[in-house]
Amino acid sequence: GLVIQGRDGSEFVWVPVPDINKMVMCKKNSASSVCSLVLEGNTLKCKIHNSTDLCGRLYPDDETIYTGNYTENDQTYLRDTREGCREPDNVDYYDSDSTNLQLLGVSTLEQFRTQMQTDFNKMANSVAKYKGFYIGRYELSLTDSTSSNVAGTGNGQSKRNVQTSCQDLNEPKLWYGLYKKIRDYSTDTRIESIDSTMVWNSQYDAMLSWMNRNGIATSSINPQDITRYKNQSQ
Numbered sequence: 001g002l003v004i005q006g007r008d009g010s011e012f013v014w015v016p017v018p019d020i021n022k023m024v025m026c027k028k029n030s031a032s033s034v035c036s037l038v039l040e041g042n043t044l045k046c047k048i049h050n051s052t053d054l055c056g057r058l059y060p061d062d063e064t065i066y067t068g069n070y071t072e073n074d075q076t077y078l079r080d081t082r083e084g085c086r087e088p089d090n091v092d093y094y095d096s097d098s099t100n101l102q103l104l105g106v107s108t109l110e111q112f113r114t115q116m117q118t119d120f121n122k123m124a125n126s127v128a129k130y131k132g133f134y135i136g137r138y139e140l141s142l143t144d145s146t147s148s149n150v151a152g153t154g155n156g157q158s159k160r161n162v163q164t165s166c167q168d169l170n171e172p173k174l175w176y177g178l179y180k181k182i183r184d185y186s187t188d189t190r191i192e193s194i195d196s197t198m199v200w201n202s203q204y205d206a207m208l209s210w211m212n213r214n215g216i217a218t219s220s221i222n223p224q225d226i227t228r229y230k231n232q233s234q
Contacts, residue, residue: 001016002014020044023124026054027054037054043125044125088200138160
């Protein structure tokens with residue numbers, strides 16, 4: 001894919017998304033039907049359900065875990081009532097922790113929910129407008145990459161042969177500190193006017209679909225490495 005380099009030396013790969021309806025849907029779509037999302041100005045609107053309330057169209061990676069035979073070819077959206085997978089969403093057990101919220105730069109769980117939905121909407125609208133998105137070429141690291149601090153003191157980056165941000169991948173607070181670092185990347189004065197977030201599951205699925213379309217085997221990639229939010233509160 002096309003690779004670009006930011007002013008800070010970070011590298012990103014372009015992932016084309018010819019049809020936003022294969023990646024995003026409106027929340028009024030209850031199951032397998034496909035929305036008709038159209039960009040009106042800077043806002044995606046579903047012409048079928050008359051809705052601008054967006055969510056990700058997810059595809060399961062393992063039918064032994066997720067019920068039903070869902071594939072992108074038959075354009076079926078994953079809404080497994082047993083697993084409750086959807087995005088954007090939150091996990092109350094962690095997301096209501098005041099310390100975690102402080103790492104995110106918000107005060108309440110409701111503020112975080114709003115922030116996540118806003119981030120998702122911006123991403124979806126941008127993908128629809130530009131027919132794709134850029135994804136970090138390398139695993140996230142920080143400019144102070146030797147630090148074990150979950151929040152870090154440096155800037156986020158995507159560079160080759162750089163130690164990743166934190167050694168303890170089982171530390172829940174790691175996610176919150178890095179989530180804010182990635183959002184802050186787009187406010188870095190060295191960077192052009194962009195929006196940046198953690199990769200969404202719907203984007204990850206779109207990346208695998210693009211690789212498959214180009215004959216790149218993805219059978220060894222485990223999509224469960226990307227967090228799927230399973231709480232039902234949003």
